[in-house]
Amino acid sequence: MGRYLIDTNIVSKYLSGSLPQDGERLLDSVIDSAPQLSVITQIELLSWKSGFEARVREFVDDSSIFALTEEIVQACVRLRRERRIRTPDAIIAATAIVNDLILLTDNEVDFLRISQLTVVNPNRYQ
Template structure:
């Protein structure tokens, strides 16, 4: 079964109904960093908090394991990623997962398969 990791922006687009089509079948995960970014957003409504929490409960969480930490360190040194991006990329690499994201920073990383998201325009 194909593995996918959703970047923070992919989760936001999914919850907001902005994806132009369905995601492919597969096993989905997210980085613990995305969980922190999503749930610590200032002004997050109780309704959005619940939507995020319910969606994340359906996915596999990638914790900050030793392997993920070491990969993130390597990515920060080689690619000068921001720390959250390095951890998200390392999580996808560690899971051998395709990263769904529209963040251009990820597109230059060898060893990381990235899939952009097709979005519908906001109304």
Template sequence: MNGIDYIADTNAIIYLLSGNLCMKPYISNRLGISIISEMEILSFSSMTDADEKCIRSFINDCIVLELSEKIKNHAIMLRRICKIKLPDAIVAATAIAYSLPLITADKSFRQISGLNLILIEPVLL
């Protein structure tokens, strides 16, 4: 779908932008991100102008996947059944809707049936 190889969760984006080696295998791939991850990553209060410029450049290199009716309804169902946070439900529903693997360090996604999950372990530097 549109040349996207993976969907990156917000924590995976943070690890990638900070140069954490856990994301090295995915650097050369085309990443998709949920609109909610874009919002989360741009809303950090301690972000400097340089940080924002770097993040916006990264986002421009990704495909941002909007919130559709299908994703919205699936996220509602996931939140009810799995009792996960709404942003996580939206990210998971996006990955499922596009039939793409989700890269994340958040183990709570393991409980979601039908989600192709790639769990990363951050490398301590």
């Protein structure tokens, strides 16, 4: 199995039990081999008042977090100059690209147009 970076929306759906069965199985296998998050996803998750803060905190604590490095910053700047993409999404995409990770997200509108990025949507996974 490849290495994955999990986007905020997928963590939220996973923890709330709203992913389809195949997508949940994919996330189970990714999480068993160590979940990986961008620092942006960490911030977004810990900022939410979701009703399941303890589960979110545990998930984040069990994850490897990719901090912003100069290489990620420069990749983010290139993405923002080339495309109309919000800074948080550009940081997540740059993190995946720099670390050669597959991005798990259902935000296909923003991420599928980035040719250097491999995207898997667990909502459509079979």
